[in-house]
Amino acid sequence: MSDLLPTSPLTSPVIKTGEPSLIQSTCAYCGVGCGVDIGVADGKATSLVGSAAHPSNYGRLCVKGSNLLNTIDLTGRLLSPEIAGEQVSWDKATDYVAEQFNDIIKKYGKDSVAFYVSGQLLTEDYYIANKLMKGYIGSGNIDTNSRLCMSSAVSAYKRAFGEDVVPCTYQDLEETDLLLLTGSNAAWTHPVLYQRIERAKKINPAMKVVVIDPRKTATCELADNFIQLKPGTDAAFFNGLLHFLSENQGLDTDYIAQHTEGFEQALTQATSWTVTKVAEFCQVSIEELTTVYQLFCSSEKAITFYSMGINQSSSGVDKCQTIINCHLASGKIGKAGSGPFSITGQPNAMGGREVGGLANQLAAHMDIDNPQHQDKVQRFWQSPTIANKQGAKAIDLFDKLASGEIKAVWIMATNPVVSLPNRAKITAALKKCELVVVSDCVEQNDTLAFADVKLPATPWLEKNGTVTNSERRISRQRNAVLPAGQAKHDWQIIQDVATKMGFSGFDFDDVSDVFKEHAQLTQFENDGERLLDLSGLSQLTAKEYNELAPIQWPVNDANPEGCARVYADGKFNTPSGKAKFIPVKPQLPLQKTSAEFPFVLNSGRLRDQWHTMTRTGKTNKLSKHTDKPYLYLHPTDAKALAVQNDDMLSITASTGQAIAHVKVDAKQRLGECFMPIHWNQNYASHGNVSDLYQSIVDPLSGQAESKQGAVALGKKTYKQYISVHTTSKITLSADFWVKSTTAYGDSYQVALDEPTIDALLLCQQISGLSGEWLTFIQDNQSYVVCLQAGKLAFLGYFSATWPEIEQSWLEHVFGSKTLEFATIQSLLLGISSDEFNQGKQVCSCYSVGEKTINEAIAQGCGSVEALGEKLQCGTKCGSCKPELASLISQYNADPIETAIVLAED
Known part of the structure; x- marks a missing residue:
């Protein structure tokens, strides 16, 4: 890439700020590893499309990838180092971390410290972290959230x-x-x-x-x-x-x-x-x-x-x-x-595997418990020591924090309080830990609440390095803009701490130097023992590294252009050269249902959200498809529990509790339920599914059993339900709440065990807004409006049931420069305009709702392609096409029922 120039020490690539340019990078989300073309002008990213030439996606992007640029604003960014909540210089922060780690190691030994890293790191970040822990500190105590994935x-x-x-x-x-x-x-x-x-x-x-x-x-x-x-x-x-x-x-x-x-x-x-x-x-x-x-x-x-x-x-x-x-x-x-x-879940889970990011690995696919491999890696690194036994895997790592065996942990680019099972145990472990260091790009999440030291790291768009996707394809993730504030790349932060700990093996001037050393280690005394061989990339110059095209490993003399097909010759990497069959006795899950906890709980991802919503939660386009955590439940089970769609259920396990809205779903098996993984305490008071799983793992891999839990379900009711819509941040304390991002600001659904006496006063207190406040009370319902300079700034609806209001109408009203008297009347009556009633959003790219789609199907659009021609839905990223097909199937199965629903709407 001609727009990326070689770097000086500890700096990002210098980006030209003159004429508009195009930066080729890689998507920040799943393990597919899609290429993206980012348009840049005046130092800002202005456009993003799928890279037509990238062999992973050939120009395609899903709805999350298409909306990447809607997630990059500086709202909520961590931009300065902090110690105990006070902003400090980088020198002071890294001095402190290095000193504390050295003191703890000196007092308690090398296994008293640990790193918990992430598939969101780039390969170069991963490599430096693994080198520091296993080759210089000498412990195996580095593990990754990829432990939870693959x-x-x-x-x-x-x-x-x-x-x-x-x-x-x-x-x-x-x-x-x-x-x-x-x-x-x-x-x-x-x-x-x-x-x-x-x-x-x-x-x-x-x-x-x-x-x-x-x-x-x-x-x-x-x-x-x-x-x-x-x-x-x-x-x-x-x-x-x-x-x-x-x-x-x-x-x-x-x-x-x-x-x-x-x-x-x-x-x-x-x-x-x-x-x-x-x-x-x-x-x-x-x-x-x-x-x-x-x-x-x-x-x-x-x-x-x-x-x-x-x-x-x-x-x-x-x-x-x-x-x-x-x-x-x-x-x-x-x-x-x-x-x-x-298929892997994270953009660089594979890269982390290559460099030994798991606690039971050494770098370059070598074995941590193999003395020859230990010697080989130590000689290559010329390091003072080498880990000679497996470290603590993710669940064990936090158990050792709780027991006091591990005294200090450095968490990088991940949110284990939300993602690891048995949240209560994870939070207790972090509370007990003497030193919690967190490197992240956000200033607030569930894990950062426990951080003694916060280090601002660069996020996607600012990061520069490589990732490896699920088909072993290495791609460049190039930064399109300079780091914001004082943010640094993770490899730079780790390098600085390592140097201040007194180690001399971390004098890298450029990210390409880190990659080159990683590639050289895969080549070192390999002799065909391991397929992971990047010897063909081991002498890249900084310019060649910047211009590196996507390539599948192995990359060596035999495969100078990379290698798609492996094991075609039937030769494997075992001592005999033969693949091994392993006899398997099937075992049922260990989290079993009982009379006390009779329902099987499953969990997973949604279409438009990612991990703990750090990025995807920031854009309203990705919040419209599913704006709150639901529990998906079979109709027969819903009937037995006397609940319907959007009623609320308390979900209780031996480890904790969650509360979610009901989604009646005949596609569930009877006696089973499903809840998404994404919601955390930035977006929901009781939406974290990890509260409901025990810390049970596979004895070989250490991967948690997060697809089957045992729960009890009970209908949950409150005395008062509130719908809050605001252009500004609010301070909220409630028995239950869920937040979603909108085009105008934030939307909250709130529930109280005891109704508020004065709705107007509550709205004024939580918003802190000054302006023209209006209120209307009718039939135990209260409607509160705040206008600032004629524009809508705040809206609150109070009721004994969940208030219903069409979000697309609210976006229109909040976006209006001045409000007519009739519109203000409609707001104070909670009556939205029929023209905005599209129902649940199905197509995020073109904001097409379920009602509009069903109407088109009833009028004769009998295929996904026909719907695309009429409504545009499914014609951009294509993520909604399976749901469009499902709506067509539902109509074909029962057109009369669909017609009734449309008539009721």
């Missing part, structure tokens, strides 16, 4: 192949005959890949897609077959497939003999899993099961695409292994359109 898949790949290598590419998804999607709602979690699959199926209608999931999700709109199995029974399903292959000429006996070992033992364990037994165990029909097994058996090429629904389990490694076993047994691996494909 560590079970890592363990299974390593156990089977001898190395953590994903053997598939995105192109395989388009070239396969059969695609099994299991434990993945790709339509919402990896939309760009879902769109590639959708396109491939249109080009090749013979391609079959099977979805295996306890929930009927948006992904099922593409499915030829849907297996709605009992939660946690995945290993039995794939053991049954292995047995079926052996009984129906589905084995590739030559491949098994030449390229694998341990097959007989794995098959013996699977032999008892007949179709009848699997159907009973998984609670699916024999016919459905047989159909899917026969498809896998008869298909020449097959991909099994799996994600956190498989990984997040107390037996996640074994579940991944049963998938791998089936592909090895059928020879459907190492060739186009075939393989076990684990």
Whole structure:
């Protein structure tokens, strides 16, 4: 990139501020790793589109990626270092952190400190952090939030192949005959890949897609077959497939003999899993099961695409292994359109795996408990020591904080109070910890509330380095603007602390120097032992690094342009060179239901939100699709609990409680419920799902069982419900509240156990606004309005039930420069204009609501394409297309019911 020049020490790339330029970077969200083109003028990002030439997305972006520039304002940014809440200089902050870490290590030993890092870090950040902890402090106590995402898949790949290598590419998804999607709602979690699959199926209608999931999700709109199995029974399903292959000429006996070992033992364990037994165990029909097994058996090429629904389990490694076993047994691996494909959740989870970001790894795919590898890494680093045993994995790390074994923790770019299970235990651990250092780009989140030291790090758009996506493709994440305030890149912050701790191995002048050292370590005395080999990139100049195009590893003399297909020769990275079958005895989840906690709780992502909403929560476009945490519940269960849509439920587990609105959903299994993961205490008083999970992990991977909890449900009512809409920040204390971002400011839904006596006074107190205050009271309902210079600044509705007001009308009214008397009357009566009543927003790109879409379907738009032509929905990012297809299916199933709903609206 000619717009990025080599850097001076500890500075960001110098960005030209003259003529408009184009910066090619990588999206900040999921592990797909989409390329983005960012237009820059006068030092500001002005436009963003998908990079047409990037091989991960070819120009496509999902709704989150399309809205990246709507999340980059400086509101809520951490811009200066802080110690104990006081702003300090960088020198003072890093002096303090280095001194405190040295003192604690001297007093309690090297294992008394820990780092907890993130898949949001760039590879260079990860590399420096891992080098400091394992090579200089000498402890294995560095782990990452990727532990919660894909560590079970890592363990299974390593156990089977001898190395953590994903053997598939995105192109395989388009070239396969059969695609099994299991434990993945790709339509919402990896939309760009879902769109590639959708396109491939249109080009090749013979391609079959099977979805295996306890929930009927948006992904099922593409499915030829849907297996709605009992939660946690995945290993039995794939053991049954292995047995079926052996009984129906589905084995590739030559491949098994030449390229694998341990097959007989794995098959013996699977032999008892007949179709009848699997159907009973998984609670699916024999016919459905047989159909899917026969498809896998008869298909020449097959991909099994799996994600956190498989990984997040107390037996996640074994579940991944049963998938791998089936592909090895059928020879459907190492060739186009075939393989076990684990898809990651974060943009750089793979990069973190490469550099040893997990507590049970060394750098460059070497083993932390292997003395030869320890010696090799230490000699390369020329470091004073080297970690010689596994460190504390995520859950264990916080247990050791609670016990006092770990005295200091440095948390980087992650929010464990929200993301780790058993929130109460995590908060207690942080309260007890002697020193909590947090590097982040926001000034406030659930974890920062416990920070003794806050260090301002650069976010996406300001960060500069590399990421590796789910198909082993390294891409540049280039900064398009300079760091705001005093923010620094994470690698620079770590480097500064390491140097002040007295270590000499951190004299990097430029981020390209860090990458080059990482690449050189993958090459060092490798001799073909490991596929992770970046020797072809180990001598890049700063200019070549800045211009680096997306490339898949290994990159070496044999593969100078990178390598898409691995294991094509059937040679693996085990001592024998053969892949290993592992016998698996299926285990049910350990968090079991009981008379006290009778419902199974599942959790996961929504279409338009990301992690803990640090970015996505800032833009109103991404809040409209789902503006509050819901609990999705089967109609029969809802009836038994006497609740309807938008009623409230208390959700209680042995570990804590949450409160959410009800979403009645026939796509749930009876006795099961689903809640999204995103809401935290910046956006909801009781919306954190991690309160409801126990700290139960897979014994091999340490990954938490976050797809099955046991909860009790009870209808929740309050005496008063309030809808607050404001252009300014408010100070709120309430028994229950949920916040969402709007085009005009913020919207709150508030509930009180005891009604307020004076609605007007409460609104004035929480807003602090001066202006013309108006109020109207009728039938125990209160309506409060504040006007400033004729414009609407505040609106509050008080009622004994949830006040309903059309958000699109409010946006129109708040955006009006002056309000007519009739509009003010409407506000004081809580009556919105019918022309704005579109219902729930489905298409975020063009703000198209459900009512408008249903009307178009009733008028004859019988396809997603027809809806796009009429309303534009689905024609930009495409994230809403599965939901559009679902609305068409609902209408076709019951057009009379749809007509009744439209008439009622």
